[in-house]
Amino acid sequence: MSKQVGKAIKGWASADGEFRRQVSSFRDWISSDPSSKFQPEKGRYHLYVSLACPWAHRTLIARSIKGLKDVIGISVVDQFLGEGGWKFSDPKDCPGAIPDTVNDSKFLSELYFKAEPNYNARFTVPVLWDKKNKTIVNNESSEILRILNEGFNDIIEPEYQKIDLYPKNLRKEIDDINEWIYNDINNGVYKSGFATDQKVYENHVTKLFESLDRVEKILSDKQFLVGNVLTEADIRLWTTIVRFDPVYHGHFKCNLKLIAHDYPSILRWARLVYQLPGVKETVDMDHIKYHYYTSHTNINPTQIVPVSNGPDLENPVVKPEGDYLTRS
Numbered sequence: 001m002s003k004q005v006g007k008a009i010k011g012w013a014s015a016d017g018e019f020r021r022q023v024s025s026f027r028d029w030i031s032s033d034p035s036s037k038f039q040p041e042k043g044r045y046h047l048y049v050s051l052a053c054p055w056a057h058r059t060l061i062a063r064s065i066k067g068l069k070d071v072i073g074i075s076v077v078d079q080f081l082g083e084g085g086w087k088f089s090d091p092k093d094c095p096g097a098i099p100d101t102v103n104d105s106k107f108l109s110e111l112y113f114k115a116e117p118n119y120n121a122r123f124t125v126p127v128l129w130d131k132k133n134k135t136i137v138n139n140e141s142s143e144i145l146r147i148l149n150e151g152f153n154d155i156i157e158p159e160y161q162k163i164d165l166y167p168k169n170l171r172k173e174i175d176d177i178n179e180w181i182y183n184d185i186n187n188g189v190y191k192s193g194f195a196t197d198q199k200v201y202e203n204h205v206t207k208l209f210e211s212l213d214r215v216e217k218i219l220s221d222k223q224f225l226v227g228n229v230l231t232e233a234d235i236r237l238w239t240t241i242v243r244f245d246p247v248y249h250g251h252f253k254c255n256l257k258l259i260a261h262d263y264p265s266i267l268r269w270a271r272l273v274y275q276l277p278g279v280k281e282t283v284d285m286d287h288i289k290y291h292y293y294t295s296h297t298n299i300n301p302t303q304i305v306p307v308s309n310g311p312d313l314e315n316p317v318v319k320p321e322g323d324y325l326t327r328s
């Protein structure tokens with residue numbers, strides 16, 4: 001992976017030293033309901049992702065687990081996030097990148113302006129694009145995850161229809177756990193890493209590890225976070241955990257503990273999820289490490305990328321008995 005030189009990305013944190021994530025703008029839904037402008041169709045939608053980004057990573061896992069790889073195409077941005085935002089590169093320059101064959105864009109921002117000429121917020125991944133209406137359906141990963149879970153059920157094979165990452169009987173519990181995991185862990189690592197005030201940083205990092213301790217306790221006698229099945233709650237947490245030791249521990253200064261040494265139950269669960277069909281192929285540790293350590297030059301001006309990839313997720317684990325993908 002070649003290194004690119006970019007100017008420091010300034011302005012992640014507000015004047016009070018707090019990092020605040022912007023609210024996503026495109027919030028439409030794909031559904032077979034006759035009133036829906038966005039009907040499920042094979043080949044109609046395209047998913048724009050970064051392999052580095054934990055939010056985009058969620059949607060890639062759902063696409064894979066729900067058997068949607070032939071239904072929804074993907075483009076993968078360059079791992080480097082520079083001044084012009086995410087860009088598309090030739091895989092010769094950035095192995096793993098997949099150019100934008102749908103809109104022929106050079107930068108992700110072009111899609112946002114096609115969808116909304118007056119768009120004036122950040123150009124984030126993931127983006128779910130509708131080729132028919134030439135617009136963005138949705139750019140909020142938590143919603144794309146649910147769209148992929150349910151929106152295409154009428155056009156996919158029965159074995160995949162039956163997989164339900166947000167089953168009705170577990171929704172309350174999933175929503176509750178998502179809430180604190182999002183605030184304290186998924187976003188907690190960013191709030192710690194982008195803080196520009198010592199106290200703000202210490203508060204977030206303390207809360208982060210309290211919540212990881214809470215997760216460790218939950219997983220000490222369970223295979224998955226909610227019920228006995230894989231749900232979206234696992235996927236949402238997992239993309240942060242695979243980045244934790246190799247990136248967040250050093251780069252974002254989340255260094256009170258390591259997953260590999262201090263959280264045996266989280267580690268066992270991380271391996272279990274990694275080894276589920278279709279998951280490991282979504283992990284690109286070069287994109288992950290090079291993105292964070294070379295793009296955030298305000299945090300890491302030398303752009304040196306640490307050597308470790310974190311714990312070996314290939315280590316065999318005991319798989320739960322029975323069918324642990326929900327059958328509804």
Ligand SMILES: N[C@@H](CCC(=O)N[C@@H](CS)C(=O)NCC(=O)O)C(=O)O
Nearest residue numbers: 053055122123124125126139140141
């Ligand atoms: N709430 C959004 C957040 C997505 C997000 O923040 N993505 C980051 C990458 S990890 C991004 O694209 N940042 C580009 C930028 O801010 O310029 C979601 O979950 O979809």
